[in-house]
Amino acid sequence: MIHVENLGKFFTLHNQGGVSIPVLAGAGFSVAPGECVALTGESGAGKSTVMRILYGNYLAAPGSSVRIGGLDLTTAAPREILALRRETLGYVSQFLRVVPRVPTIDVVAEPLMALGRPEEEARARARGLLERLRIPQALWQLSPTTFSGGEQQRVNIARGFAHAYPVLLLDEPTASLDAINRETVLSLIEEAREGGAAIVGIFHDVAARQRVADREIDVSRFAPEAAA
Amino acid sequence: MTPLLDVRSLTKTYGGRIGCADVSFTLWPGEVLGIVGESGSGKSTLLGCLAGQLSPDTGEVIFDTRAEGPRDVLSMSEAERRMLGRTDWAFVHQNPRDGLRMRVSAGGNVGERLMAVGARHYGDIRADALDWLGRVEIHESRIDDRPAAFSGGMQQRLQIARNLVTGPRLVFMDEPTGGLDVSVQARLLDLIRGLVRRMGLSAIVVTHDLAVVRLLADRLMVMKDGHVIETGLTDQVLDDPQAAYTQLLVSSVLQV
Numbered sequence: 001m002i003h004v005e006n007l008g009k010f011f012t013l014h015n016q017g018g019v020s021i022p023v024l025a026g027a028g029f030s031v032a033p034g035e036c037v038a039l040t041g042e043s044g045a046g047k048s049t050v051m052r053i054l055y056g057n058y059l060a061a062p063g064s065s066v067r068i069g070g071l072d073l074t075t076a077a078p079r080e081i082l083a084l085r086r087e088t089l090g091y092v093s094q095f096l097r098v099v100p101r102v103p104t105i106d107v108v109a110e111p112l113m114a115l116g117r118p119e120e121e122a123r124a125r126a127r128g129l130l131e132r133l134r135i136p137q138a139l140w141q142l143s144p145t146t147f148s149g150g151e152q153q154r155v156n157i158a159r160g161f162a163h164a165y166p167v168l169l170l171d172e173p174t175a176s177l178d179a180i181n182r183e184t185v186l187s188l189i190e191e192a193r194e195g196g197a198a199i200v201g202i203f204h205d206v207a208a209r210q211r212v213a214d215r216e217i218d219v220s221r222f223a224p225e226a227a228a
Numbered sequence: 229m230t231p232l233l234d235v236r237s238l239t240k241t242y243g244g245r246i247g248c249a250d251v252s253f254t255l256w257p258g259e260v261l262g263i264v265g266e267s268g269s270g271k272s273t274l275l276g277c278l279a280g281q282l283s284p285d286t287g288e289v290i291f292d293t294r295a296e297g298p299r300d301v302l303s304m305s306e307a308e309r310r311m312l313g314r315t316d317w318a319f320v321h322q323n324p325r326d327g328l329r330m331r332v333s334a335g336g337n338v339g340e341r342l343m344a345v346g347a348r349h350y351g352d353i354r355a356d357a358l359d360w361l362g363r364v365e366i367h368e369s370r371i372d373d374r375p376a377a378f379s380g381g382m383q384q385r386l387q388i389a390r391n392l393v394t395g396p397r398l399v400f401m402d403e404p405t406g407g408l409d410v411s412v413q414a415r416l417l418d419l420i421r422g423l424v425r426r427m428g429l430s431a432i433v434v435t436h437d438l439a440v441v442r443l444l445a446d447r448l449m450v451m452k453d454g455h456v457i458e459t460g461l462t463d464q465v466l467d468d469p470q471a472a473y474t475q476l477l478v479s480s481v482l483q484v
Contacts, residue, residue: 014472015479056461058468078447078461079256099421099443100414113425 001167001198002031002054002068007222008061009049023049024061027222033166036189036199038209041219047202050219051169054200055091056081068167086114090165094172096144096156104147105130105140108158115163122162129158132184150176154185161188168192170201174208186212230292232257232398232430233278238287240277246454247273251287253449253459257397260424260431262445262462264438264477270454271434272402278432279319279400280309291316291398314344318391322403324383328375328390334361335371337390345394360389364419381412385419392423399424399431405440417443438481442466450474 007027012020023046031037039047052058053066056073060066066073069088071080085091090111098107105126112122130140133154139147144155153176160168170189174182182205189212193199203209209216233255240247248270255261263271276282278289280301289301294316301309313319321327328337338357339347347353358368364385366378375383384404391399404420405413421444424431433444441448441462448465450458450473458471469475 011468012470013475015476052467057463059460059464059470078459079259081461082259082446097442099418101418 001033002029002200003065004029004054004067005065007050007053007064007066008224009046009053009058009064010061010224022224024219024222025224027219029217031167031198031200033196033198034193035215036193036201036213038213038216039200039202039219040209040216045220046222047219048171050222051091051171051200051202054169055089056085086111088165089167089169090160090163091169092157092160092171092173094153094175096152096159098144100145101143103141104135104144104155107144107155108162111159111163125162126158129161130155132188133158134181134184150178150181153177154181157185157188161192164192164195164197166197168197168199170199170203172202172204174203174205182208229256230298231255231290232259232292233432234288234290234298235278236288236290238274238277238284238289240273240282240284246270247282248277248284248451249454251456253456255398255430255432257430258428259447260433260445262441262448263432263434263451264436264441264448265451266436266477269451271451273454274451275400275402275432275434279317280313281319294397314341315394316397318394318396318399320384320387320391320399320401320404322406324375324380324387327387328383330376331374333372333374334366334378334386337375337386338393341390341394356393357389360393361386363423364389365415379412381408381416384408384412384416388416388420388423392427392429395427397430399429401431401433401435403435403437404433405437406435413440420444438466438478450477 005028007024009024010020010022012018039050041047049058053060060074064074068084071084073081105123108126108129109122112125113119135151135154144152157173173185177185186208231254236252238251239249251274265271273282277284290298291301292298335354335357338360339353342353342356358371361368361371366382366385375386378386405416417440435441445462448460448462449456450465452473458465458474465474466478469478
């Protein structure tokens, strides 16, 4: 489902003396449907950079190949990537970014509405997820912008799991969650994996990683000096 | 699928100065394109050329018309272009006063667009106007008030209602949230996003506000000195900008 070959990434900071910072070189890995892979490596090794490249949020260096569900992100047109994100590729980031004023229930239902599902079905799914993630019903009609960090994170997860994406990227999904909510999120991940999703995650929580991940990929071996 | 708008090598100069130079892009149905750049970068000139308000020196603007398929807007007759402006296109100005008739009631402002495309039944026009005032969150008790009695945010919402009532397929917006309070901006953004989604509109939004494009636009075009210097998915351009100028633009935003 995910095939990465010869992936490189460097950042050129034009306004800071044109300095070029190499982050990844010659990276390659694949993730099959129904498999959950954890990215590991110390802070700054490039885990989030890999995730962002997989989502099309960062551009890969020339010569890289990043194929997701048959589409090569390095050559795809923006609208192809948008369609991929709508239908195939889900991403739970660490931070919730929403239009102010939009009620929580709509934030969670939005991915399904974008796919053209009936409004009632999308809301029913959203209600189910919000209940499971213990967001009090009194908050559903409010915008999540004023929620606590943990609540925002759970809304973010509910939104990420609203549609059963065949490919799911999870950046620290259990960070800032209490034990009981952490358990719910891990079950959601396990269910998605059993449902055939190819999952790539960053989990600093070692126990969580060991429980849901089938294998680990150490990103520090993609460091440019390691490849050279 | 046919692109809704296919722009090829559009150039407009003012005497010796460049307005916009060699701009090409395609816009697909349902897509929102953001155009950012500082004042004088050519974004409003480009928008004016696209919307038929300015005549470019060279280039083509091919629009997928309902009746005849793709046609070059620039080679249409003035009458044809005006008809397009009333039916398939809408233009939301930064200053609502440029897009509204200030001496006509709110209902009249909305109804006038309907009459321009042939609506004649007073009851239907008033019902449509009421429906649209509701959609842009203007209370029905204000239907007979003139826009001069409205706040800036309400005027902008009224301008949007007036523009969208005829069911256009392409909306041009020039700094739609410029000059409004932040709280009013958020409400307006939410409204525009909802309308674009529900009506399946395509839109071109010119702004210098990066937060606005992040929330509204699928794709982004960055302009500097009349040239397009970077394009891509909105979040990609903002999070991993490639051109020196875009990096400067993104890093200059104040964090709240």
